Amino acid sequence: MTGTWIGTALEQLRSNVTGANRKGNVGGLLARHLLAGDSRFNVEWDVNCDEAWMRDVYDASNLACVAALAYTIHATGDGTYLADLENGLTRATTRDPEAAGHGTALHDIGVLIGLCIGAQLLRNRSERYAVWCLSVARQLAQTPRGHTDTLTCYACRLCTNDPLAPTLGMQSPVESRAAFDWWFRQPDEMSKAPNEQLAKVRDSVVQDALSSSLDGYSAHQSALIWSCVRNAVSDTTSDALRSPAAVVHALRNFETAMKRWRWDxxxxxxxxxxxxxxxxxxxxxxxLILRPIFDDLEDEDTLPKFGHSTYRADFGIPSLGLLIEVKYARSAGDFKAIEKEVLEDLVPYLRSPERYREVVVFIYDESSSVQHHDTTIRALRSVTGISDVLVACRPSQLPQHS
Structure with a gap:
């Protein structure tokens, strides 16, 4: 079950990367570089610049072309086009990096890292390329939130033995957190890894991968997230995946799974x-869905008495501080009653925050009254203590009960 969820996320990320798997595509080249030959990614790369690309596309005045050529030479070890690379870097170093505004090629991390790789390749010819690239990278290292961007630090490291060290806030975008994890998996940085922070970073990246849409990420961002999630699965397996986000992801896929519900x-x-x-x-x-994953899943967990009444939640997962409330709607009119029942139960449910801190509401709609779903979902999601509300309709192969 867990493998299916995470597999779906990894496959979407993989699709994002392979969409840039084209000759001379800087995003695809950077993605391959970051994955560093990880055989688990299992794709036949077609990003290297070849003779036809050099003849028809290469432009020494175009920084993206120069970067693409540098990635290719680094990956193949073929120095046939080193002179063309040097021509491109010579032109690049005539530019004033301070005059480059946001949106220009120098602000594209794929281009910058490619140029730094090129400078490294040409170091035995001249240090000036590395000096120029380093000055560009140092200017771009600081993020708007005051943290030091990981990939820009990597660009610096390609140019100097005294690179910047990345810093990160847990509110940083998921691709930044994944890059931070990637940095400390590099051989030169492993011994400096802040292990406690990295554990939190990996857990947060996995949760975001399970609970968010992933189709909007660029190739290199997807490669970083894929690598982080894939390693989290290998390194911490169930700990990273046993989370409230994993519960919600499972319940959200209830309708899809009901394709195999039997009614011959x-x-x-x-x-x-x-x-x-x-x-x-x-x-x-x-x-049956949740118990194989959550060992401490409690069935009808009896909660502390509230006034004269005793309450039982449908399911509780104490390790997550999560209660799951299940409701059954026979008709469209039941949704109003369900909203009222959930609100009445919420206070006694959450009066012991040391045990339970949030509630997920799952509603099975026998009547398929989809016109009422959004109203109920919005209403209940607005209530403090309810982390999510999910509604699943009866599958079409089941006859509706009268």
């Missing part, structure tokens, strides 16, 4: 049919 046609000799007629049966399904 009459023509079969012994038709198998799995009816869902009550809230209890929905709870049974969720137990």
């Amino acid at each position: 046609p009459d023509k079969l000799q012994n038709p198998v049919r799995w009816p869902i007629r009550s809230e209890r049966e929905v709870q049974d399904i969720l137990w």
Whole structure:
């Protein structure tokens, strides 16, 4: 189950990268460079600049072309076009980096790292390329939040033995957190790794990968996130994946999984049919989904008495401080009642924050009253203590109960 969730995220990230797997594409070249031949990524790269590309595309005055050529020479070890690379870097060093505004090629990290790789390749010919690239990288290292960008630090390291050290805030974008993790997996940096911070970074990247849309990330950002998640799966496996985000991800895919819910046609000799007629049966399904992953999943966890009443939550996961409340809607009119029931139960549910801090509400809609879903979801999500609300409709192969 967990493998399926994380596999979907990794496949989307992989798709983002392979979309830039084209000759001379700087994003694809940087992605390959960051993955450093990781055989687990399993793609046949087609990003190197070849003879036809040099003849038809290469422009020594175009910084992206120069960077692409540097990546290619570094990867192949073929020095045939070193003179063309030097011509491009010579032209580049005539530019004033301070005059380059945001949006220009020098502010593209893929271009900058490519130029720094080129400067490294030409170091035995002249130091001036590395000196110029280093000056550009140092100017761009500081982020708007005052942290030191990891990939810009890497660009510096390509040019000097005394590079900048990256810094990071946990509120930084997910690709920045993934880059920070990547930095401390490099051989020269492993001994300096802030292990406690890195554990939090990896956990946060995995949670974001499970709970957010991933199709908007660039090739190199996707490569970094893929690498971080893939290593988190290898290094900390279940700890990183057992999270509230993992619970929500599983429940969000409930409808898709119901494709295999059995309701055989009459023509079969012994038709198998799995009816869902009550809230209890929905709870049974969720137990089968969640119990293999969360060892401490509690069924009908009895909560501390509130006034004269005793309350039982449908499911609790104490290690996550999470309660799961399951509701069954037989008709469109049930949604109003469900909202009221959840609000009434919320106070006694969360009165012991040392045990439970948030609630996920899962509603099975037997009536397929989709016109009411958004109203209920918005209303309940606005309530403090409710972290998410998910609604799943009855699959079409099940007959509707009267």
